[in-house]
Structure formats: C-alpha cells, structure tokens
Amino acid sequence: MSSSPVAQVHTNGTNGIKKNDRSNLIPYASRLKDGRALAQDVWSIYNAANLPADCINLGQGYMNFAPPVWVKEAAEEALNQVQTNHYSHPKGRLRLREAIKNFYGPQFGRELDVESEILVTSGANEGQYSVFVAFLEPGDEVIMFEPFFDQYLPSVTFNSGVPVYVPLHPQTSGDKPTSNDWVIDFDELRRAITPRTKMIIVNTPHNPVGKVFTREELEKIAALAEEHNLLVMADEVYDSLVFGDKEHVRIANLPGMWERTVTVSSAGKLFAATGWRVGWLVGPPSIIQPTLAATTRIVFCTNSPLQEAVAVGLEQAKARGFVDQQRREYEERRAILTEGFDRLGMKYIMPDGSYFVLLDISSVHWPEDYPFPQSVEGRGRDFKACWFIAMEIRVSSIPVSEFYCEEHRTIGESYARFAFCKDVDTLKHAVERLQGLRKYIKN
Numbered sequence: 001m002s003s004s005p006v007a008q009v010h011t012n013g014t015n016g017i018k019k020n021d022r023s024n025l026i027p028y029a030s031r032l033k034d035g036r037a038l039a040q041d042v043w044s045i046y047n048a049a050n051l052p053a054d055c056i057n058l059g060q061g062y063m064n065f066a067p068p069v070w071v072k073e074a075a076e077e078a079l080n081q082v083q084t085n086h087y088s089h090p091k092g093r094l095r096l097r098e099a100i101k102n103f104y105g106p107q108f109g110r111e112l113d114v115e116s117e118i119l120v121t122s123g124a125n126e127g128q129y130s131v132f133v134a135f136l137e138p139g140d141e142v143i144m145f146e147p148f149f150d151q152y153l154p155s156v157t158f159n160s161g162v163p164v165y166v167p168l169h170p171q172t173s174g175d176k177p178t179s180n181d182w183v184i185d186f187d188e189l190r191r192a193i194t195p196r197t198k199m200i201i202v203n204t205p206h207n208p209v210g211k212v213f214t215r216e217e218l219e220k221i222a223a224l225a226e227e228h229n230l231l232v233m234a235d236e237v238y239d240s241l242v243f244g245d246k247e248h249v250r251i252a253n254l255p256g257m258w259e260r261t262v263t264v265s266s267a268g269k270l271f272a273a274t275g276w277r278v279g280w281l282v283g284p285p286s287i288i289q290p291t292l293a294a295t296t297r298i299v300f301c302t303n304s305p306l307q308e309a310v311a312v313g314l315e316q317a318k319a320r321g322f323v324d325q326q327r328r329e330y331e332e333r334r335a336i337l338t339e340g341f342d343r344l345g346m347k348y349i350m351p352d353g354s355y356f357v358l359l360d361i362s363s364v365h366w367p368e369d370y371p372f373p374q375s376v377e378g379r380g381r382d383f384k385a386c387w388f389i390a391m392e393i394r395v396s397s398i399p400v401s402e403f404y405c406e407e408h409r410t411i412g413e414s415y416a417r418f419a420f421c422k423d424v425d426t427l428k429h430a431v432e433r434l435q436g437l438r439k440y441i442k443n
C-alpha cells in the first residue's frame with residue numbers, strides 16, 4: 001500500500017483555530033479519528049521520500065515487475081475498443097464473471113452463479129469495505145487475528161464496527177521457526193466472542209506472517225462461526241502463493257460454511273497488477289446481493305478495460321501453466337531472501353505462503369546515540385530497527401508492531417517484514433547489502 005493522504009490533514013479540528021486562520025474552516029468528520037486513519041502510518045514513514053535514494057524497497061508489498069505480457073496486451077486491446085472504456089455492470093463485466101466462475105468453480109467444488117454469487121470489486125480492499133457497509137450495524141464486533149492487514153481497521157470503524165483483536169502466538173523457540181508456529185489460542189478466541197460479534201476475518205495465506213491456516217484450525221474456527229452465527233470473511237488474496245506441500249484450504253468449502261462465508265480475491269496479487277484495482281468476492285447470494293447494493297453506491301462499477309484484461313488472464317492462466325510457474329518463481333525469490341538471512345545467522349519466520357518474511361530483529365543493536373526521526377519515537381523497537389536498517393544497510397522493511405493493537409504490540413516488536421515480490425536481481429542485491437547487518441548483531 002502507498003502512503004496515506006489523510007496523514008496530511010490538520011488535526012486541530014474547530015477548537016483553537018486562530019481568528020483569520022482560514023486553513024481549517026470546515027471541521028472534518030470525527031470518524032477519521034478512529035481506526036488510526038489520521039495517525040502517521042508505516043507506509044508514509046518508510047516511504048522512498050524519507051529514505052536514502054538508493055534504498056532497496058522490500059518494505060511495500062507490491063511487485064517491481066510488470067504483469068504478464070499477454071495480460072498487458074489484453075489491457076491494451078480493451079483500451080482500443082469503445083465499449084470497454086465505459087461503465088460496466090456493477091456486478092462486474094460478464095466476461096470476467098464467467099472467467100471467475102470457470103477458474104474458481106472447481107476450487108469451490110460448485111457451479112458458481114455469475115449473476116448472484118460473484119461480485120467484481122475495485123480491488124480486494126473495496127470488496128471488503130462493501131461487505132462491512134452491507135453487514136455492520138453500529139457496535140457490531142469484528143474479530144481479526146493479529147498481526148492484521150492494516151486496512152481492516154479503518155474499514156471496520158468507518159462503518160461503526162468495533163475491531164476485536166486476537167493475536168496469533170509465535171511458538172518459535174526452535175532454530176528454524178515457520179509460519180505454522182504462529183498459533184491460535186482457541187480459548188482466547190472463544191473468550192473474544194460476545195453477543196455483539198458479527199464477523200470474523202480469516203486471512204490465509206496470511207499477511208504478514210505467511211501462515212497457511214491448517215484444515216484443523218479452520219474447522220475449529222468454522223465450528224465457532226456456526227455456534228455463534230458469524231459471517232466469515234475469508235481473505236484469500238494470496239491463494240495462488242502457497243509453497244512446498246502446504247495445502248490451501250478454503251474455509252467456504254468446509255461443511256456448512258458456504259452460506260456464511262465470503263471469499264476475497266485480488267487480481268493485483270494474482271497478476272502482479274496491484275495498481276489495477278480489480279478484485280472479486282465469491283459467496284452465497286445472501287452475502288453477495290447486499291454487498292452488491294453497497295458497492296453500487298460506493299464506486300458504481302470497477303474500471304472496465306482492466307476487468308477485460310483480468311478476464312483474459314483467468315481464461316488463459318491454466319493453459320499457460322501460469323499459476324504453477326509463478327509459484328515456482330516466488331519459491332525461488334523466497335529462497336534467495338531466506339538463504340541471505342541464514343548466511344547472516346539471523347532467525348526468521350519461514351513463510352508457507354504469501355510473499356513476506358518476518359526477520360527477528362531482536363539481536364540487531366544500534367549505537368545508543370543513533371539519530372532517529374520523531375516519527376519512530378514512542379513506537380515499537382521494530383520501528384527503530386527498520387529505520388536503522390534502511391538508513392545504514394539501505395534495504396527497507398516494515399515494522400510488524402504496526403499490525404497490532406496497542407495492547408498486543410510487543411508481540412510484533414521483534415520482527416521486521418521483508419517483501420519478496422521483487423525481481424531476482426533486486427533480491428540478490430538486497431541480500432548482499434543485508435550481510436552488512438552482521439556487525440550490529442549481538443546475541
């Protein structure tokens with residue numbers, strides 16, 4: 001994600017405005033104060049503008065390579081036609097919905113209805129936002145596992161929902177911890193459920209841990225959802241990036257779960273096109289139809305030419321062996337980064353999915369008088385570590401405590417998130433630079 005424009009908004013509201021000061025005449029809505037919408041977010045702190053010009057960006061989770069040529073060509077072709085430059089149906093272009101049906105139908109083990117069970121949205125983000133609009137009453141609680149994708153928080157609070165945080169617990173005492181070692185305490189999860197709980201968000205494969213939730217974990221979550229009548233938001237935007245012999249289990253496919261689950265996908269992740277803002281939701285008509293009503297009044301429809309291009313992507317992906325090839329490429333990228341950390345002798349969380357590695361930065365020590373900017377003061381230790389690494393080693397990463405509530409932030413403070421959705425040369429270069437960390441490691 002890029003930097004947040006709202007970070008620039010003046011925060012002094014109406015009170016205290018000096019006479020003749022016309023810079024802040026109109027008070028903004030108080031909802032902006034919730035959900036950290038006005039706080040300076042990590043994306044704007046560890047932004048290229050603040051870091052050395054030659055810093056290698058492994059912080060932000062977008063690719064430094066283009067979408068596949070054949071998908072780009074389809075976009076160009078769509079731009080050269082008249083109809084595909086105009087409004088689409090709010091449900092999404094029929095060609096794309098058909099392509100989603102054919103691509104995902106077998107994965108859900110059902111014939112998806114393009115009219116009532118598929119909804120194209122402006123990225124996964126807007127799809128998720130529209131679900132909150134459609135389903136949250138003021139005060140409804142939404143459970144999210146920490147660390148959580150930061151966009152969930154304002155999306156919930158803008159819609160008068162109340163976030164409830166349940167941390168994944170790293171049981172990572174061994175030498176070679178993996179994302180699977182981050183576990184749910186099911187008693188804690190059960191305690192977090194109240195009569196106001198409406199939804200639970202399950203992100204698998206997980207950003208930023210890389211965890212691929214096991215069937216057993218998902219079955220337990222499903223049982224709780226059934227017991228308490230919860231809507232499940234299955235954020236599966238990294239479903240094509242599951243490594244080794246790990247199995248991506250769709251919670252929607254577990255017995256009785258289809259009717260209460262909305263599954264979220266992103267063409268941005270699948271086709272290295274995060275700026276295209278095309279995503280989609282799959283679920284039962286009882287969830288998709290209210291969400292359609294919401295999205296229609298938010299964006300009306302998603303951009304048309306790129307929907308056509310994504311349709312071509314899905315239509316041709318199988319025949320081209322695209323998903324398998326892409327997965328192999330990401331496995332190679334993961335290996336470059338993790339072997340670099342191995343050489344350094346640093347501990348990290350080996351991800352089973354998605355494109356992030358959490359590096360344990362508790363052994364990194366900087367000089368006591370190192371000059372840090374105000375923006376990282378008073379935040380977790382990881383904020384300083386990421387700043388120090390970016391300035392001295394010239395590789396940027398993201399502090400993981402950002403993805404926690406205040407109460408739980410110490411769990412994340414030991415980690416920096418490195419994204420490996422970058423080309424091989426960039427990653428090799430970054431790994432060479434990261435060897436420079438050796439002189440700052442004290443075990």
Ligand SMILES: Cc1ncc(COP(=O)(O)O)c(C=O)c1O
Pocket residue numbers: 001061122123124125126149203206207235237265266267268269274277278279
């Ligand atoms: C877990 C998760 N969900 C949703 C999104 C949003 O995806 P999109 O770019 O399609 O809106 C992201 C993007 O980083 C993500 O990491």
